[in-house]
Amino acid sequence: MNKERALLGYVTRLGDNALVLGQRMVELVAAYPELEEELANANFALDYIGQARMFYTYAGELEGKGRGEDDFAFLRDENEFHNLLLLEQPNGHFGDSVARLVLFEAFYLAQLEALTRCRAERLAEIAARAEKEIRYHLRHNTQWLVRLGDGTDESHRRAQASVDELWRFTGEMFEADEIDTIVEKAYDGPNLGELRERWQADIEAILVNATLGRPEDGWMTSGGKAGRHTEHLGYMIAEMQYLQRSHPGASW
Protein backbone atom coordinates (compact mmCIF):
# COMPACT_ATOMS: atom_id res chain seq x y z
CA MET A 1 0.00 0.00 0.00
CA ASN A 2 1.43 3.38 -0.93
CA LYS A 3 1.28 6.29 1.48
CA GLU A 4 -1.45 8.15 -0.42
CA ARG A 5 -3.75 5.16 -0.21
CA ALA A 6 -2.99 4.72 3.45
CA LEU A 7 -3.81 8.38 4.12
CA LEU A 8 -7.08 8.02 2.25
CA GLY A 9 -7.94 4.97 4.34
CA TYR A 10 -6.98 6.76 7.53
CA VAL A 11 -9.02 9.87 6.81
CA THR A 12 -12.04 7.80 5.74
CA ARG A 13 -11.84 5.88 9.01
CA LEU A 14 -11.83 9.10 10.97
CA GLY A 15 -14.92 10.17 9.03
CA ASP A 16 -16.58 6.79 9.66
CA ASN A 17 -15.92 7.01 13.39
CA ALA A 18 -17.36 10.51 13.56
CA LEU A 19 -20.39 9.73 11.43
CA VAL A 20 -21.34 6.45 13.11
CA LEU A 21 -21.03 7.86 16.61
CA GLY A 22 -22.76 11.08 15.52
CA GLN A 23 -25.65 9.07 14.06
CA ARG A 24 -25.99 7.05 17.28
CA MET A 25 -26.23 10.32 19.20
CA VAL A 26 -28.73 11.71 16.70
CA GLU A 27 -30.95 8.72 17.52
CA LEU A 28 -31.18 10.11 21.06
CA VAL A 29 -32.27 13.59 20.07
CA ALA A 30 -35.52 14.41 21.88
CA ALA A 31 -35.10 11.34 24.10
CA TYR A 32 -33.04 12.76 26.96
CA PRO A 33 -34.59 12.98 30.42
CA GLU A 34 -33.63 16.60 30.98
CA LEU A 35 -33.08 19.69 28.89
CA GLU A 36 -29.42 20.37 29.64
CA GLU A 37 -28.34 16.91 28.55
CA GLU A 38 -30.69 17.02 25.60
CA LEU A 39 -28.91 20.13 24.35
CA ALA A 40 -25.48 18.76 25.19
CA ASN A 41 -26.15 15.59 23.23
CA ALA A 42 -27.55 17.42 20.22
CA ASN A 43 -24.66 19.88 20.20
CA PHE A 44 -22.08 17.14 20.53
CA ALA A 45 -23.75 15.09 17.80
CA LEU A 46 -23.58 18.12 15.56
CA ASP A 47 -19.86 18.44 16.20
CA TYR A 48 -19.38 14.83 15.14
CA ILE A 49 -21.46 15.19 11.99
CA GLY A 50 -19.51 18.36 11.15
CA GLN A 51 -16.22 16.55 11.66
CA ALA A 52 -17.39 13.66 9.50
CA ARG A 53 -18.20 16.12 6.73
CA MET A 54 -14.71 17.61 6.86
CA PHE A 55 -13.03 14.20 6.85
CA TYR A 56 -15.19 12.87 4.01
CA THR A 57 -14.74 15.96 1.87
CA TYR A 58 -10.99 15.62 2.31
CA ALA A 59 -11.15 11.87 1.59
CA GLY A 60 -13.05 12.57 -1.61
CA GLU A 61 -10.35 14.96 -2.73
CA LEU A 62 -7.57 12.51 -1.85
CA GLU A 63 -9.36 9.80 -3.78
CA GLY A 64 -9.80 12.05 -6.81
CA LYS A 65 -12.80 10.24 -8.24
CA GLY A 66 -15.26 13.03 -7.75
CA ARG A 67 -16.94 11.55 -4.67
CA GLY A 68 -18.14 14.01 -2.08
CA GLU A 69 -19.19 13.83 1.56
CA ASP A 70 -22.68 12.52 0.73
CA ASP A 71 -21.29 9.67 -1.38
CA PHE A 72 -19.19 8.52 1.53
CA ALA A 73 -22.00 8.84 4.06
CA PHE A 74 -24.97 7.59 2.10
CA LEU A 75 -23.81 5.42 -0.76
CA ARG A 76 -21.40 2.98 0.79
CA ASP A 77 -22.31 -0.40 2.20
CA GLU A 78 -21.69 -1.75 5.65
CA ASN A 79 -18.39 -3.46 4.83
CA GLU A 80 -17.04 -0.21 3.38
CA PHE A 81 -17.40 1.51 6.74
CA HIS A 82 -14.25 1.11 8.79
CA ASN A 83 -15.34 2.60 12.11
CA LEU A 84 -14.54 1.16 15.52
CA LEU A 85 -17.03 -1.45 16.73
CA LEU A 86 -17.41 0.45 20.00
CA LEU A 87 -19.14 3.29 18.18
CA GLU A 88 -21.78 1.25 16.38
CA GLN A 89 -23.11 -0.49 19.48
CA PRO A 90 -26.72 0.42 20.28
CA ASN A 91 -27.25 3.29 22.69
CA GLY A 92 -28.54 1.34 25.67
CA HIS A 93 -29.27 3.54 28.69
CA PHE A 94 -27.79 6.92 29.61
CA GLY A 95 -24.92 5.33 31.54
CA ASP A 96 -23.98 3.26 28.50
CA SER A 97 -23.86 6.41 26.36
CA VAL A 98 -21.71 8.22 28.89
CA ALA A 99 -19.34 5.28 29.30
CA ARG A 100 -18.93 4.87 25.55
CA LEU A 101 -18.22 8.57 25.07
CA VAL A 102 -15.62 8.69 27.81
CA LEU A 103 -13.85 5.54 26.62
CA PHE A 104 -13.78 6.75 23.03
CA GLU A 105 -13.13 10.44 23.54
CA ALA A 106 -10.14 9.85 25.83
CA PHE A 107 -8.67 8.01 22.85
CA TYR A 108 -9.93 10.35 20.14
CA LEU A 109 -8.65 13.46 21.91
CA ALA A 110 -5.15 11.95 22.15
CA GLN A 111 -5.38 10.89 18.51
CA LEU A 112 -6.41 14.36 17.37
CA GLU A 113 -3.71 16.03 19.43
CA ALA A 114 -1.12 13.84 17.75
CA LEU A 115 -2.63 14.53 14.34
CA THR A 116 -2.31 18.29 14.78
CA ARG A 117 1.44 17.66 14.50
CA CYS A 118 1.30 15.31 11.50
CA ARG A 119 2.72 16.19 8.11
CA ALA A 120 -0.52 15.87 6.16
CA GLU A 121 -1.32 19.55 6.40
CA ARG A 122 -5.05 19.44 5.80
CA LEU A 123 -5.51 16.57 8.24
CA ALA A 124 -3.58 18.54 10.85
CA GLU A 125 -5.90 21.51 10.29
CA ILE A 126 -9.08 19.48 10.66
CA ALA A 127 -7.63 17.83 13.77
CA ALA A 128 -6.90 21.23 15.31
CA ARG A 129 -10.50 22.28 14.78
CA ALA A 130 -11.94 19.02 16.09
CA GLU A 131 -9.59 18.76 19.06
CA LYS A 132 -11.05 21.85 20.71
CA GLU A 133 -14.53 20.39 20.47
CA ILE A 134 -13.63 16.94 21.77
CA ARG A 135 -11.76 18.44 24.72
CA TYR A 136 -14.98 20.11 25.73
CA HIS A 137 -17.03 16.91 25.21
CA LEU A 138 -14.67 14.82 27.27
CA ARG A 139 -14.72 17.28 30.15
CA HIS A 140 -18.50 17.18 30.22
CA ASN A 141 -18.86 13.43 29.80
CA THR A 142 -16.22 12.73 32.42
CA GLN A 143 -18.19 14.78 34.92
CA TRP A 144 -21.19 12.57 34.20
CA LEU A 145 -19.29 9.33 34.60
CA VAL A 146 -18.00 10.55 37.96
CA ARG A 147 -21.50 11.61 38.98
CA LEU A 148 -22.96 8.23 38.03
CA GLY A 149 -20.13 6.12 39.45
CA ASP A 150 -19.89 8.10 42.67
CA GLY A 151 -23.65 8.58 42.90
CA THR A 152 -26.22 6.17 44.30
CA ASP A 153 -25.74 2.43 44.68
CA GLU A 154 -27.93 1.90 41.65
CA SER A 155 -26.15 4.44 39.43
CA HIS A 156 -22.80 3.02 40.54
CA ARG A 157 -23.86 -0.52 39.75
CA ARG A 158 -25.14 0.43 36.31
CA ALA A 159 -22.16 2.64 35.40
CA GLN A 160 -19.80 -0.18 36.35
CA ALA A 161 -21.81 -2.60 34.23
CA SER A 162 -21.62 -0.18 31.28
CA VAL A 163 -17.85 0.15 31.52
CA ASP A 164 -17.46 -3.62 31.94
CA GLU A 165 -19.68 -4.36 28.96
CA LEU A 166 -17.93 -1.92 26.62
CA TRP A 167 -14.38 -2.66 27.71
CA ARG A 168 -13.95 -5.49 25.22
CA PHE A 169 -14.35 -3.01 22.37
CA THR A 170 -11.54 -0.72 23.52
CA GLY A 171 -8.66 -2.94 22.40
CA GLU A 172 -9.46 -2.26 18.76
CA MET A 173 -8.58 1.41 19.10
CA PHE A 174 -4.93 0.49 19.63
CA GLU A 175 -4.54 -2.35 17.13
CA ALA A 176 -2.23 -0.90 14.50
CA ASP A 177 -2.80 -2.21 11.00
CA GLU A 178 -1.01 -1.34 7.76
CA ILE A 179 -2.85 1.96 7.41
CA ASP A 180 -1.93 3.13 10.92
CA THR A 181 1.67 2.06 10.48
CA ILE A 182 2.15 3.77 7.13
CA VAL A 183 0.47 7.01 8.27
CA GLU A 184 2.64 7.01 11.37
CA LYS A 185 5.83 6.58 9.36
CA ALA A 186 5.10 8.59 6.23
CA TYR A 187 3.23 11.50 7.81
CA ASP A 188 4.41 11.52 11.43
CA GLY A 189 1.01 10.22 12.44
CA PRO A 190 0.08 8.99 15.90
CA ASN A 191 1.87 6.05 17.46
CA LEU A 192 -0.86 3.78 18.80
CA GLY A 193 1.40 2.39 21.52
CA GLU A 194 1.89 5.89 22.88
CA LEU A 195 -1.79 6.67 22.59
CA ARG A 196 -2.55 3.51 24.52
CA GLU A 197 -0.32 4.50 27.42
CA ARG A 198 -1.85 7.93 27.60
CA TRP A 199 -5.38 6.52 27.32
CA GLN A 200 -4.81 3.98 30.06
CA ALA A 201 -3.47 6.62 32.41
CA ASP A 202 -6.35 9.02 31.65
CA ILE A 203 -9.06 6.37 31.90
CA GLU A 204 -7.64 4.91 35.09
CA ALA A 205 -7.63 8.36 36.68
CA ILE A 206 -11.22 8.98 35.60
CA LEU A 207 -12.35 5.58 36.90
CA VAL A 208 -10.71 6.22 40.26
CA ASN A 209 -12.56 9.54 40.51
CA ALA A 210 -15.76 7.79 39.60
CA THR A 211 -15.10 5.06 42.23
CA LEU A 212 -15.37 2.54 39.43
CA GLY A 213 -13.17 -0.50 38.96
CA ARG A 214 -10.98 -0.91 35.93
CA PRO A 215 -12.03 -4.07 34.09
CA GLU A 216 -9.43 -6.72 33.37
CA ASP A 217 -8.07 -6.74 29.84
CA GLY A 218 -9.54 -9.94 28.52
CA TRP A 219 -10.51 -10.98 25.05
CA MET A 220 -11.00 -7.96 22.80
CA THR A 221 -13.44 -7.79 19.91
CA SER A 222 -12.20 -6.18 16.74
CA GLY A 223 -12.75 -6.06 13.00
CA GLY A 224 -14.48 -2.74 12.48
CA LYS A 225 -11.33 -1.06 11.20
CA ALA A 226 -11.24 -3.68 8.44
CA GLY A 227 -14.95 -3.49 7.63
CA ARG A 228 -16.09 -6.52 9.66
CA HIS A 229 -18.90 -5.32 11.82
CA THR A 230 -21.26 -6.41 14.55
CA GLU A 231 -24.84 -6.93 13.45
CA HIS A 232 -25.84 -3.47 14.67
CA LEU A 233 -24.20 -1.32 12.00
CA GLY A 234 -26.31 -2.65 9.15
CA TYR A 235 -29.56 -1.60 10.81
CA MET A 236 -28.17 1.79 11.64
CA ILE A 237 -26.99 2.66 8.16
CA ALA A 238 -30.14 1.20 6.59
CA GLU A 239 -32.09 3.85 8.43
CA MET A 240 -29.50 6.56 7.86
CA GLN A 241 -29.23 5.90 4.12
CA TYR A 242 -32.86 5.19 3.39
CA LEU A 243 -33.66 8.48 1.70
CA GLN A 244 -30.60 8.62 -0.53
CA ARG A 245 -31.03 4.99 -1.51
CA SER A 246 -34.71 5.32 -2.33
CA HIS A 247 -34.42 8.65 -4.07
CA PRO A 248 -30.90 8.78 -5.53
CA GLY A 249 -29.59 12.29 -5.91
CA ALA A 250 -32.39 13.81 -3.82
CA SER A 251 -31.57 17.28 -2.56
CA TRP A 252 -33.37 20.22 -1.04
Add this chain to the structure above:
Amino acid sequence: MVTAAYSRDEILRWLGKVADPEIPVLSITDLGIVREVEIGERITVALSPTYSGCPATEVIENSVLQTLREHGIEDVEIRRVLSPPWTTDWISDEGRDKLRQYGIAPPERGAGKRALLRGERNVACPRCGATATELVSEFGSTACKASYRCSECLEPFEYFKCI
Protein backbone atom coordinates in the same frame (compact mmCIF):
# COMPACT_ATOMS: atom_id res chain seq x y z
CA MET B 1 -11.25 44.11 -15.30
CA VAL B 2 -14.53 44.66 -13.52
CA THR B 3 -13.33 43.55 -10.12
CA ALA B 4 -10.72 46.30 -9.92
CA ALA B 5 -13.55 48.73 -9.25
CA TYR B 6 -13.76 47.55 -5.64
CA SER B 7 -11.26 47.95 -2.89
CA ARG B 8 -10.61 45.41 -0.19
CA ASP B 9 -11.75 47.85 2.49
CA GLU B 10 -14.98 48.47 0.69
CA ILE B 11 -15.72 44.77 0.48
CA LEU B 12 -14.86 44.32 4.14
CA ARG B 13 -17.26 47.14 4.97
CA TRP B 14 -20.03 45.37 3.08
CA LEU B 15 -19.21 42.11 4.82
CA GLY B 16 -19.48 44.06 8.08
CA LYS B 17 -23.21 44.20 7.39
CA VAL B 18 -23.63 40.44 7.03
CA ALA B 19 -25.27 39.26 10.23
CA ASP B 20 -24.53 36.03 12.03
CA PRO B 21 -27.79 34.08 11.64
CA GLU B 22 -27.78 32.78 15.20
CA ILE B 23 -26.75 36.03 16.91
CA PRO B 24 -27.96 38.64 14.43
CA VAL B 25 -26.58 41.51 16.48
CA LEU B 26 -23.10 40.37 15.48
CA SER B 27 -21.74 40.73 11.98
CA ILE B 28 -19.37 38.18 10.57
CA THR B 29 -16.53 40.68 10.83
CA ASP B 30 -17.35 41.28 14.54
CA LEU B 31 -17.24 37.53 14.97
CA GLY B 32 -13.79 37.40 13.43
CA ILE B 33 -14.52 34.69 10.90
CA VAL B 34 -13.63 36.73 7.80
CA ARG B 35 -10.01 35.79 7.36
CA GLU B 36 -9.11 37.32 4.02
CA VAL B 37 -10.50 39.12 1.01
CA GLU B 38 -8.44 38.68 -2.12
CA ILE B 39 -9.07 40.67 -5.24
CA GLY B 40 -7.81 38.98 -8.35
CA GLU B 41 -9.50 37.59 -11.43
CA ARG B 42 -12.34 37.04 -9.06
CA ILE B 43 -13.06 37.96 -5.48
CA THR B 44 -12.08 35.33 -2.94
CA VAL B 45 -13.47 35.53 0.58
CA ALA B 46 -11.81 33.27 3.12
CA LEU B 47 -14.05 32.30 6.04
CA SER B 48 -13.40 30.17 9.10
CA PRO B 49 -16.12 27.96 10.53
CA THR B 50 -16.72 28.45 14.25
CA TYR B 51 -17.67 24.90 15.21
CA SER B 52 -17.29 21.92 12.85
CA GLY B 53 -20.99 21.27 12.84
CA CYS B 54 -22.18 24.86 13.05
CA PRO B 55 -25.38 24.93 11.00
CA ALA B 56 -24.83 28.63 10.33
CA THR B 57 -21.77 28.04 8.15
CA GLU B 58 -23.68 27.51 4.92
CA VAL B 59 -26.17 30.28 5.67
CA ILE B 60 -23.29 32.68 6.20
CA GLU B 61 -21.63 31.66 2.96
CA ASN B 62 -24.85 32.26 1.07
CA SER B 63 -25.31 35.65 2.74
CA VAL B 64 -21.81 36.67 1.69
CA LEU B 65 -22.52 35.70 -1.91
CA GLN B 66 -25.82 37.55 -1.83
CA THR B 67 -24.36 40.69 -0.29
CA LEU B 68 -21.60 40.89 -2.85
CA ARG B 69 -24.07 40.22 -5.65
CA GLU B 70 -26.14 43.15 -4.44
CA HIS B 71 -23.04 45.26 -4.97
CA GLY B 72 -22.67 43.93 -8.47
CA ILE B 73 -19.98 41.34 -7.76
CA GLU B 74 -20.95 38.02 -9.28
CA ASP B 75 -17.69 36.15 -9.52
CA VAL B 76 -16.97 35.20 -5.93
CA GLU B 77 -15.23 32.22 -4.45
CA ILE B 78 -15.70 31.28 -0.81
CA ARG B 79 -12.76 29.49 0.71
CA ARG B 80 -13.04 27.73 4.06
CA VAL B 81 -9.98 28.21 6.19
CA LEU B 82 -9.49 25.80 9.07
CA SER B 83 -6.08 26.80 10.29
CA PRO B 84 -5.48 28.26 12.72
CA PRO B 85 -8.86 27.27 14.10
CA TRP B 86 -11.27 30.03 15.03
CA THR B 87 -11.32 31.04 18.65
CA THR B 88 -13.65 33.31 20.57
CA ASP B 89 -10.60 35.52 21.16
CA TRP B 90 -11.15 36.78 17.62
CA ILE B 91 -14.47 38.40 18.48
CA SER B 92 -13.76 42.12 18.20
CA ASP B 93 -14.14 44.63 21.05
CA GLU B 94 -17.03 46.15 19.18
CA GLY B 95 -18.57 42.71 18.89
CA ARG B 96 -18.18 42.18 22.63
CA ASP B 97 -19.99 45.44 23.35
CA LYS B 98 -22.77 44.46 20.98
CA LEU B 99 -23.12 41.08 22.68
CA ARG B 100 -23.38 42.72 26.09
CA GLN B 101 -26.05 45.15 24.89
CA TYR B 102 -27.90 42.20 23.41
CA GLY B 103 -27.91 40.45 26.80
CA ILE B 104 -25.21 37.88 26.11
CA ALA B 105 -22.08 37.87 28.26
CA PRO B 106 -19.09 37.89 25.91
CA PRO B 107 -16.43 35.17 26.22
CA GLU B 108 -13.43 35.72 28.41
CA ARG B 109 -10.24 36.60 26.55
CA GLY B 110 -7.41 34.11 26.48
CA ALA B 111 -9.98 31.40 25.82
CA GLY B 112 -7.99 28.43 24.66
CA LYS B 113 -7.48 25.35 26.65
CA ARG B 114 -7.47 26.85 30.10
CA ALA B 115 -11.05 27.99 29.98
CA LEU B 116 -12.15 24.72 28.45
CA LEU B 117 -10.48 22.62 31.06
CA ARG B 118 -11.12 24.54 34.21
CA GLY B 119 -14.41 26.14 33.45
CA GLU B 120 -15.25 29.81 33.31
CA ARG B 121 -14.50 32.31 36.01
CA ASN B 122 -16.15 35.61 36.85
CA VAL B 123 -18.74 35.74 34.15
CA ALA B 124 -20.19 39.22 34.54
CA CYS B 125 -23.92 39.79 34.16
CA PRO B 126 -24.45 41.66 30.88
CA ARG B 127 -27.35 43.60 32.43
CA CYS B 128 -26.11 44.84 35.80
CA GLY B 129 -22.41 44.00 35.56
CA ALA B 130 -22.36 41.97 38.78
CA THR B 131 -19.85 39.12 38.87
CA ALA B 132 -21.90 37.10 41.33
CA THR B 133 -23.42 34.80 38.77
CA GLU B 134 -24.13 31.09 38.61
CA LEU B 135 -24.03 28.51 35.87
CA VAL B 136 -27.47 27.06 35.16
CA SER B 137 -26.61 24.86 32.21
CA GLU B 138 -23.43 24.37 30.23
CA PHE B 139 -25.57 24.24 27.13
CA GLY B 140 -27.90 26.86 25.83
CA SER B 141 -29.92 27.71 22.77
CA THR B 142 -26.95 27.14 20.48
CA ALA B 143 -23.76 25.10 20.70
CA CYS B 144 -21.71 28.19 21.48
CA LYS B 145 -23.61 29.41 24.54
CA ALA B 146 -24.15 28.41 28.16
CA SER B 147 -27.01 29.53 30.42
CA TYR B 148 -26.27 31.62 33.51
CA ARG B 149 -28.22 33.49 36.17
CA CYS B 150 -27.21 36.68 37.91
CA SER B 151 -27.31 36.43 41.70
CA GLU B 152 -27.66 40.21 42.05
CA CYS B 153 -30.38 41.21 39.60
CA LEU B 154 -31.65 37.62 39.28
CA GLU B 155 -31.93 37.85 35.50
CA PRO B 156 -31.08 34.75 33.49
CA PHE B 157 -28.68 35.38 30.65
CA GLU B 158 -26.57 33.55 28.10
CA TYR B 159 -22.80 33.34 28.10
CA PHE B 160 -20.78 32.94 24.92
CA LYS B 161 -18.47 30.06 25.79
CA CYS B 162 -14.76 30.21 25.24
CA ILE B 163 -13.36 27.93 22.62
